[in-house]
Amino acid sequence: MEILYNSGTLLIILGLPFFLSGTVGLIRFPDIYTRLHALTKADNVGLGCIVCGLALQSASWAVTAKLLLIWLLVLIASSASCHLIARSAMQKNIQPWTRP
Amino acid sequence: MIRDHRFVKDFTFVSFSPQFFFRILVFSTVWFVLTGSDISSWIVGVPAVLIASKLNLMLAPSSHYSISLSGALRFVPFFLNQSFRGGIDVMRRALSAKQLLNPGLVSYVTLLPEGSARIFFVNTISLLPGTLSAELHGNQVTIHTLDRGLPIWANIQNLEYHVAALIHISSDKKKSL
Amino acid sequence: MSWMHTVFALILLPAIATGMFRILKGPTAADRMMTAQLFGTCGVAILLLLGTGMGTPVLLDIALVFALLAALATMTFVRRTWQYSSKRNHGNPIQ
Structure with a gap:
């Protein structure tokens, strides 16, 4: 039990840098498309780590299932809204930033 | 190709096609996860699952392939x-x-x-x-x-x-x- | 009550707070809206951590609703606001 709990903690700690770097990317990256990359990928992996960590720590299957459901929902939602934003940006003729 | 007119025609809950059954299974699982083991929640849950399955079948008619x-x-x-x-x-x-x-x-x-x-x-x-x-x-x-x-x-x-x-x-x- | 999870949640707060900077800078409305998406994912993570840390499983349900609302907000924004404003302001034909 102790091992499970501690590896859960490790997973949560692993997830935190993803969130922070997602925000750094959102601030630092040069255009809307690259920012979308940062936002969707980093945050989803971060949330995945935290969800898995909490699932390892929780004693009940019900909580684990609900956590996984939340993650799945966030995954679907963020990839769909990411695609929507990118598509609208393309349709509005917003040119992607390229290396000078 | 994928749109199947069969599902638009029948509105009855009688036709238990495999696809309908599969959807009921999926939505029941979701409901179970959301509400926990409380039996009384199924008073709302059963109609909700049935309606969701039927709506899903009508709005996104299943295609000819199945998930492996x-x-x-x-x-x-x-x-x-x-x-x-x-x-x-x-x-x-x-x-x-x-x-x-x-x-x-x-x-x-x-x-x-x-x-x-x-x-x-x-x-x-x-x-x-x-x-x-x-x-x-x-x-x-x-x-x-x-x-x-x-x-x-x-x-x-x-x-x-x-x-x-x-x-x-x-x-x-x-x-x- | 586990202080550890609360500390983790506190670490995530700057991630949201710094995201505000993008709201100020823009430049397009969608860039600002992406901060809302950040609020969605980060908020869900914070709620999950707090739910475990403070022993209030209700927060899991709130996280679920939060995730749903963030997605709906982004989709409504893209479908309704952003595409309309493009036609009106710049006269760009869509496609």
């Missing part, structure tokens, strides 16, 4: 691995002092059948390392990439293969398309 269990079992680790790498990749580019971005657009023609398979494919592209699906016109996907030096074509083809395995399309059939 072995394909799904192989897809999950593939997806987790790839999206983890995607996260690492973005983290590296966001945190490095040097500017590591070399973005560009890539066009890809998919062989996947129209409908949910293609939409699923397009949505998972965005979670792969360095790629983001920007536009979908028919079977042509425009992909935005963070680094033009990445093996994008190989990655996308690999993903396409996994999605095809998920929905019972053999690679021979893909070649013939």
